[in-house]
Amino acid sequence: MRLQDKYKELRNTSAALLATNFYNFETLEGVLQAAVQSNSPIILQLTRSSIEYMGLPMAFQMAKTAINYHGVKAWIHLDHGDSYDLAAKCLDAGFDSIMIDASEKPFRDNISTTKKVVALASKYDACVEAELGYVAKLGQSTEKEGFTMPEEASRFVNETGVDALAVAIGTSHGFYKKEPRLDLERLARIREVTNAALVLHGGSGVPHTTLTKAIAAGVCKINLATEIKNIFMKTLKAKLENETEIDLRKVFPIATEAVTILVTEKLNVVNNK
Ligand SMILES: [Zn+2]
Numbered sequence: 001m002r003l004q005d006k007y008k009e010l011r012n013t014s015a016a017l018l019a020t021n022f023y024n025f026e027t028l029e030g031v032l033q034a035a036v037q038s039n040s041p042i043i044l045q046l047t048r049s050s051i052e053y054m055g056l057p058m059a060f061q062m063a064k065t066a067i068n069y070h071g072v073k074a075w076i077h078l079d080h081g082d083s084y085d086l087a088a089k090c091l092d093a094g095f096d097s098i099m100i101d102a103s104e105k106p107f108r109d110n111i112s113t114t115k116k117v118v119a120l121a122s123k124y125d126a127c128v129e130a131e132l133g134y135v136a137k138l139g140q141s142t143e144k145e146g147f148t149m150p151e152e153a154s155r156f157v158n159e160t161g162v163d164a165l166a167v168a169i170g171t172s173h174g175f176y177k178k179e180p181r182l183d184l185e186r187l188a189r190i191r192e193v194t195n196a197a198l199v200l201h202g203g204s205g206v207p208h209t210t211l212t213k214a215i216a217a218g219v220c221k222i223n224l225a226t227e228i229k230n231i232f233m234k235t236l237k238a239k240l241e242n243e244t245e246i247d248l249r250k251v252f253p254i255a256t257e258a259v260t261i262l263v264t265e266k267l268n269v270v271n272n273k
Pocket of ligand 1: 080173202
């Protein structure tokens with residue numbers, strides 16, 4: 001099933017898809033084990049940095065091979081694609097879905113950039129996600145506000161034809177200093193006026209009850225990256241503290257398993273179990 005069809009299927013349900021970033025073999029395996037054990041579909045995401053770290057063919061083929069090997073339903077998605085060129089390379093490689101993030105450009109430029117990527121992606125029958133509003137990236141101010149306006153969201157989706165839209169309703173990337181308060185009324189209004197699947201970035205550290213409310217109000221995809229990196233490295237650091245073992249194959253699994261436990265919990269939330 002194409003991701004864009006899965007989004008349509010989810011629209012009037014109380015479930016969503018979890019989109020997890022992976023950074024190497026271990027985090028990929030950790031995430032997929034959770035999907036296998038939960039018998040749940042999942043989105044595997046790569047950012048530009050992860051693509052540059054592993055190399056595009058390596059990153060993509062590793063994910064593709066792992067999906068087939070484990071027999072899970074999963075889609076490979078470019079997270080925060082920052083250029084037409086990167087989107088084109090990923091589509092050529094076989095990605096199921098592409099995010100073009102021109103959210104920091106003025107509204108008109110965001111529309112025109114997104115529109116070009118939508119036209120390209122349609123040749124590959126791929127899904128496109130864009131972003132409207134200000135969701136603080138790592139290192140950016142979380143004080144600045146730029147919530148998505150429903151009227152703009154409606155215009156944006158109509159003019160660009162995107163399948164999915166990342167909205168700014170109070171989340172930010174990285175960990176939170178204080179518990180995020182989401183504008184769920186705004187979210188519900190955006191859902192009323194658009195047909196696009198709504199995406200919540202910055203899912204790390206958002207309480208599970210809040211995620212459930214966001215899904216009920218219209219979110220179809222929840223992104224999780226920071227918590228995966230954090231649990232992997234924290235577990236590994238603790239393990240290495242008094243470790244003399246040099247066989248990395250005996251050291252890594254505990255960190256991989258920690259990722260599986262984390263992602264299993266999140267899958268239970270998005271699947272409304
Ligand atoms: Zn994001």
